[in-house]
Amino acid sequence: MKKLVSAPALFVGAGVLLVIGALLAFWYAPIDASSMGFSQKIFYYHAPIAAAAIAAFGVAFVAAIVYLRTQDLLWDRLGYVSVRIGLLFSILVMITGMIWGKAAWGVWWAWEPRLTTFLLACFLYAAYWVLRSVVDEEQRRATYAAVFAVVAFVDVPITFFATRFLPEGLHPVVVGPGGGGMEGSVALSFAVCLVGMLLLMAALIRRDVEIELIKDRVTDLKTSLGG
Amino acid sequence: MTVEEGARYVAAVYAVIMAVLVAYYIISSRRVSALQRDVQLLEEETRRRQAQATEAGAE
Amino acid sequence: MGGWAQFKAIVRKDLIRELRTRDMLVSMILFVILAMIIFHYAFTVEEGSDLTWFTGGMLWVTFIFAMLLGLNRSFAQEKDERCLDGLLLCPVDRVTIFLAKTAGNLVFLLIIQAVAVPVFALFFIERSFLGDLLPFLVVLLLADLGICSLGTLLATISMNTRSRDLLLPILFLPLIVPVLIAATGATTLIFAEGTGFGSLAMRMLFLLGFDAVFLVAAWGTYDFAIGE
Numbered sequence: 001m002k003k004l005v006s007a008p009a010l011f012v013g014a015g016v017l018l019v020i021g022a023l024l025a026f027w028y029a030p031i032d033a034s035s036m037g038f039s040q041k042i043f044y045y046h047a048p049i050a051a052a053a054i055a056a057f058g059v060a061f062v063a064a065i066v067y068l069r070t071q072d073l074l075w076d077r078l079g080y081v082s083v084r085i086g087l088l089f090s091i092l093v094m095i096t097g098m099i100w101g102k103a104a105w106g107v108w109w110a111w112e113p114r115l116t117t118f119l120l121a122c123f124l125y126a127a128y129w130v131l132r133s134v135v136d137e138e139q140r141r142a143t144y145a146a147v148f149a150v151v152a153f154v155d156v157p158i159t160f161f162a163t164r165f166l167p168e169g170l171h172p173v174v175v176g177p178g179g180g181g182m183e184g185s186v187a188l189s190f191a192v193c194l195v196g197m198l199l200l201m202a203a204l205i206r207r208d209v210e211i212e213l214i215k216d217r218v219t220d221l222k223t224s225l226g227g
Numbered sequence: 228m229t230v231e232e233g234a235r236y237v238a239a240v241y242a243v244i245m246a247v248l249v250a251y252y253i254i255s256s257r258r259v260s261a262l263q264r265d266v267q268l269l270e271e272e273t274r275r276r277q278a279q280a281t282e283a284g285a286e
Numbered sequence: 287m288g289g290w291a292q293f294k295a296i297v298r299k300d301l302i303r304e305l306r307t308r309d310m311l312v313s314m315i316l317f318v319i320l321a322m323i324i325f326h327y328a329f330t331v332e333e334g335s336d337l338t339w340f341t342g343g344m345l346w347v348t349f350i351f352a353m354l355l356g357l358n359r360s361f362a363q364e365k366d367e368r369c370l371d372g373l374l375l376c377p378v379d380r381v382t383i384f385l386a387k388t389a390g391n392l393v394f395l396l397i398i399q400a401v402a403v404p405v406f407a408l409f410f411i412e413r414s415f416l417g418d419l420l421p422f423l424v425v426l427l428l429a430d431l432g433i434c435s436l437g438t439l440l441a442t443i444s445m446n447t448r449s450r451d452l453l454l455p456i457l458f459l460p461l462i463v464p465v466l467i468a469a470t471g472a473t474t475l476i477f478a479e480g481t482g483f484g485s486l487a488m489r490m491l492f493l494l495g496f497d498a499v500f501l502v503a504a505w506g507t508y509d510f511a512i513g514e
Contacts, residue, residue, distance in 0.1 A: 038233030041237045092248075096243065096244065099243075120460050124460045127456045130456055131447070143511075144447070144510075147439075147443060148440075151440075151507070152461070154500075159463055161492070166471075211255060211259055214266060217266055221270065222269065225272060225276070
């Protein structure tokens with residue numbers, strides 16, 4: 001019987017890059033000069049996971065718009081799966097962020113802008129999940145989910161911006177105004193981890209879309225057999 | 228913070244990431260094999276019924 | 287009939303329907319004032335404790351929860367009496383329906399606030415803020431517009447699902463957080479210190495931006511949300 005889920009080339013690529021990235025982070029990049037010292041190594045996986053989560057939600061946003069334009073359920077499946085992978089990565093961001101918080105600031109939870117925004121994003125996309133589960137009709141479920149995915153993705157950066165109105169945060173600003181920038185060795189290790197994590201996200205999304213399509217096939221076969 | 232203290236946090240982070248990703252992969256792999264079995268059974272059943280229908284048509 | 291006439295007709299219909307029975311308006315006003323009393327008991331931990339720095343938060347939490355109740359009620363009626371089906375059969379642009387519904391909800395919220403804010407000031411605010419009434423009203427209007435446009439879009443979606451009253455807060459609350467942050471900060475500053483437009487400008491601009499973004503987002507997606 002032919003294999004229904006594609007060969008794991010993307011997974012292998014992601015795995016290799018992530019291992020190289022981790023090796024670089026531990027043996028090539030210097031130990032951080034700040035008070036965090038060795039525990040700063042968390043950053044090399046923590047930040048790429050956050051980027052991958054945002055990218056996954058971005059994929060869901062694009063898929064939602066394309067679905068609304070074409071009404072093709074394939075895009076609905078892509079959006080659904082992207083949200084799921086985005087949520088998975090967001091949960092990892094929360095957990096690793098909490099460990100980072102404990103190492104850097106001595107507390108497990110700080111109401112820090114980025115962490116708070118991610119928490120809210122988790123709840124938003126959990127709501128997406130609930131929304132899908134309470135609509136029975138296929139097209140309608142896809143449409144509502146797409147509308148909500150658009151609104152949610154627009155809302156997340158606005159929320160992040162709004163947290164600037166709150167009292168000062170603790171997060172290190174690495175790149176951008178006020179940030180120290182990265183040394184060459186740090187930047188290289190980080191870039192390898194980032195590409196690896198994005199590949200892993202793409203691999204997981206692709207695999208899960210194929211799983212969803214098999215599920216659809218099962219449903220089709222059942223209906224054609226008279227349910 | 229000493230390297231040993233830092234290493235504990237780093238190890239915790241990498242362990243959590245690996246554990247969650249591997250668990251997700253294993254769970255979805257089990258779903259895939261279950262689904263593949265379903266597809267196989269359903270396709271066989273469809274073929275069987277089609278064969279029956281053509282036999283009935285021939286008689 | 288032009289778009290503007292249709293808009294006015296739908297808003298008028300909603301207002302007449304509500305004012306004829308008044309049940310929603312009365313219960314929402316009761317709810318809002320009761321919420322304030324509850325807040326007083328919940329936050330007064332010692333004698334004469336100063337609630338000034340909680341006032342913005344109390345006010346907006348109350349309004350947001352009141353709006354949730356109101357949205358659920360207004361769309362439940364539309365759905366149960368099959369009003370909306372009739373409306374959709376008319377040759378009316380979906381965007382007009384959205385704008386009219388938003389305007390209707392905004393009017394309700396404003397009526398409630400017209401009663402609730404004076405009572406709130408009487409209960410919690412020692413400083414007279416009459417001099418800062420104008421910035422306060424601007425913040426109020428901008429935040430209301432955001433709450434109503436987003437609320438109308440999400441209520442339209444949630445009313446067509448199996449668990450409509452339960453779903454709306456789950457969809458609405460995480461999305462409305464930016465408005466809550468900006469409006470709460472601005473309102474508290476006005477109540478506590480009487481800051482003028484200068485130091486509130488960023489928050490007002492932010493609220494304006496939020497309103498613009500979500501009016502556009504709703505304008506683009508309402509067609510799909512309201513269905514065939």
